[in-house]
Amino acid sequence: MNKDTSLAYALELDQQDELSRFRESFHIPKHTDGTNSIYFCGNSLGLQPKATKDQLNQELEDWANLGVEGHFHAKNPWMPYHEFLTKNMATIVGAHPHEVVIMNTLTTNLHLMMVSFYRPTPKRFKIIIEADAFPSDRYAVASQASFHGYDPNLAIIEWKPRKGEHTPHLEDLKDLLDTNKDEIALVMVGAVNYYTGQFFNLKEITQLGHQHGALVGFDCAHGAGNVDLRLHDSGADFAVWCTYKYLNSGPGSLGGCFVHERHAQNNELPRFTGWWGHNKETRFKMRDDFEPIYGAEGWQLSNPPILSMAAVKTSLELFNEAGFHNLRNKSIQLTNYLEFLLTQINSDRISIITPTQSNQRGCQLSLDVKNADKSLFESISARGVIADWREPDVIRIAPVPLYNNYEDCWKFVNILKEEM
Numbered sequence: 556m557n558k559d560t561s562l563a564y565a566l567e568l569d570q571q572d573e574l575s576r577f578r579e580s581f582h583i584p585k586h587t588d589g590t591n592s593i594y595f596c597g598n599s600l601g602l603q604p605k606a607t608k609d610q611l612n613q614e615l616e617d618w619a620n621l622g623v624e625g626h627f628h629a630k631n632p633w634m635p636y637h638e639f640l641t642k643n644m645a646t647i648v649g650a651h652p653h654e655v656v657i658m659n660t661l662t663t664n665l666h667l668m669m670v671s672f673y674r675p676t677p678k679r680f681k682i683i684i685e686a687d688a689f690p691s692d693r694y695a696v697a698s699q700a701s702f703h704g705y706d707p708n709l710a711i712i713e714w715k716p717r718k719g720e721h722t723p724h725l726e727d728l729k730d731l732l733d734t735n736k737d738e739i740a741l742v743m744v745g746a747v748n749y750y751t752g753q754f755f756n757l758k759e760i761t762q763l764g765h766q767h768g769a770l771v772g773f774d775c776a777h778g779a780g781n782v783d784l785r786l787h788d789s790g791a792d793f794a795v796w797c798t799y800k801y802l803n804s805g806p807g808s809l810g811g812c813f814v815h816e817r818h819a820q821n822n823e824l825p826r827f828t829g830w831w832g833h834n835k836e837t838r839f840k841m842r843d844d845f846e847p848i849y850g851a852e853g854w855q856l857s858n859p860p861i862l863s864m865a866a867v868k869t870s871l872e873l874f875n876e877a878g879f880h881n882l883r884n885k886s887i888q889l890t891n892y893l894e895f896l897l898t899q900i901n902s903d904r905i906s907i908i909t910p911t912q913s914n915q916r917g918c919q920l921s922l923d924v925k926n927a928d929k930s931l932f933e934s935i936s937a938r939g940v941i942a943d944w945r946e947p948d949v950i951r952i953a954p955v956p957l958y959n960n961y962e963d964c965w966k967f968v969n970i971l972k973e974e975m
């Protein structure tokens with residue numbers, strides 16, 4: 556495949572794409588000239604499914620008509636509402652249903668997970684994160700170390716790329732674990748790095764961490780709905796993600812959380828608790844001592860915001876309809892095609908810093924712009940491309956298999972070529 560740079564070929568690929576109809580299920584923002592923009596920013600905020608409004612309206616109607624009775628008598632009763640999301644969510648991240656819950660937001664969940672899974676001792680108190688970690692993750696781990704009385708400057712160990720490279724090697728993680736023998740309490744890295752788009756081998760990282768006596772967690776903000784995470788098989792102790800990026804659930808929408816089943820019934824773990832994590836049978840008796848629900852649900856704090864959950868529900872149903880496996884297959888084709896077109900530009904002004912192997916990336920490609928200033932990014936934006944710019948010199952583009960197509964890729968590369 557991919558020897559042809561013509562628009563006709565892009566259109567032919569769209570014709571053959573069995574998932575192409577899903578594009579119609581989304582609102583695509585318009586460019587100032589009235590045409591569809593080329594939306595390559597699903598890694599930052601996924602587009603709105605057209606069905607979301609109806610699902611939200613359903614909950615508003617039920618609230619208007621039923622008031623508090625909606626907890627039991629709404630079309631989708633609010634009491635067990637989070638359970639309607641579990642099966643589809645678990646399929647996407649590759650987990651058992653009882654290992655997954657939608658609750659809170661990402662950074663909150665990361666803290667809740669570290670309360671349980673970062674339990675430093677004077678000997679073993681360090682946390683390994685990746686060098687280019689997302690700022691929120693860095694703040695979260697640093698504040699956890701401080702909270703336990705440790706100096707973050709000593710506690711946080713960065714897993715860095717080698718000199719002149721952009722993506723770190725697994726052997727270097729092993730070296731870090733060996734060098735800091737018996738001192739690493741937690742390995743916490745992004746499953747897909749937000750900057751380079753590198754998808755790490757979660758299973759190998761987990762095995763390394765566990766062999767060295769550390770617990771292992773992943774931030775899957777850029778992984779969930781994008782790559783095949785297989786969280787259960789990875790053996791990770793926990794994972795967290797958000798639903799507003801690849802999972803198209805709206806700005807600031809809820810987060811997801813995975814707790815491996817080996818911890819499902821471990822009541823010895825410290826945790827911060829709230830009534831929604833308590834045994835459902837006796838939740839409303841309000842008198843009992845806390846008794847956590849089996850699995851990830853036992854980490855819930857509050858009764859959840861149904862309006863946000865309605866958006867998550869709608870989006871996960873679309874994923875289910877398309878089939879995550881099919882989406883991932885299309886994603887690989889689409890990103891390979893975009894990469895092929897980019898390499899045909901043949902300019903030394905841009906280079907792709909994302910790994911080339913499909914099993915080491917999702918749909919995102921990160922373009923390193925030489926002699927960087929923001930002008931190239933600004934000129935493609937003026938032509939109707941919605942991508943994002945990361946200081947100092949990276950344009951991130953993410954063709955999302957649910958709503959982007961081969962024509963988008965072709966048009967993007969053409970605009971880029973012209974503006975260069």
Ligand SMILES: *Cc1c(COP(=O)(O)O)cnc(C)c1O
Pocket residue numbers: 660661662663689691692745749774776777797
């Ligand atoms: C998007 C993102 C976040 C955002 O966290 P919120 O708590 O949802 O605001 C955190 N970490 C990573 C790696 C991200 O990509």
